[in-house]
Amino acid sequence: MPHADFIHIPVPQGKSPISRAVGVPPGATTYYLSGQMPTVVDPAAPADSRQAYGDTRTQTRSTLERLDGILRGLDMSMRNVVHIRACLVADPDKGNRMDFEGFNAGYADFFAGQPDGHPARMVYQVAGLVNPGWLLEIEAMVAR
Known part of the structure; x- marks a missing residue:
C-alpha cells in the first residue's frame, strides 16, 4: 500500500514535521518496531559514555538512520512511519532536563525533507536507559 494512501492531519501552524494524526486505510499491515538506540560515533570513547554516542541531535539522527535501515530491510522506508515514540533522559549539560530542542533539530534534519x-x-x-551514554531510544509504528 503506497504512502499516498495514508491520511495526514497536519498540526495547525506547526513548525516541526509532525502530523496531529495519521490515518491508515483498511487493508494495511501495521508493524511495531522495537525501540532503537543510537550508534557509536566515537569508537575511541568509553562504550557507556555520552562521548561515544554524541549529543542529543547526533543521537537522534543516528537512531533514525538505524530505523531507516531496518525499514529498508523490510522493503519499506521512513515514509511508511505513521507514529514515533521517543524516550529521552535528562542531559546533564542541559540542567538535568531532556534536550527537547536537540531532539527536534535531529528529527527535523531527518523528516523535514x-x-x-x-x-x-x-x-x-x-529516568534512565540501559546504557548511560544513551540520551534517547526511539520506537516506530509503520504501515504498508
Missing part, C-alpha cells in the same frame, strides 16, 4: 506527510509523535522524559 519529506514533503507529503509526517508521522504523529510523542516525546517524553524517562
Whole structure:
C-alpha cells in the first residue's frame, strides 16, 4: 500500500514535521518496531559514555538512520512511519532536563525533507536507559 494512501492531519501552524494524526486505510499491515538506540560515533570513547554516542541531535539522527535501515530491510522506508515514540533522559549539560530542542533539530534534519506527510509523535522524559551514554531510544509504528 503506497504512502499516498495514508491520511495526514497536519498540526495547525506547526513548525516541526509532525502530523496531529495519521490515518491508515483498511487493508494495511501495521508493524511495531522495537525501540532503537543510537550508534557509536566515537569508537575511541568509553562504550557507556555520552562521548561515544554524541549529543542529543547526533543521537537522534543516528537512531533514525538505524530505523531507516531496518525499514529498508523490510522493503519499506521512513515514509511508511505513521507514529514515533521517543524516550529521552535528562542531559546533564542541559540542567538535568531532556534536550527537547536537540531532539527536534535531529528529527527535523531527518523528516523535514519529506514533503507529503509526517508521522504523529510523542516525546517524553524517562529516568534512565540501559546504557548511560544513551540520551534517547526511539520506537516506530509503520504501515504498508
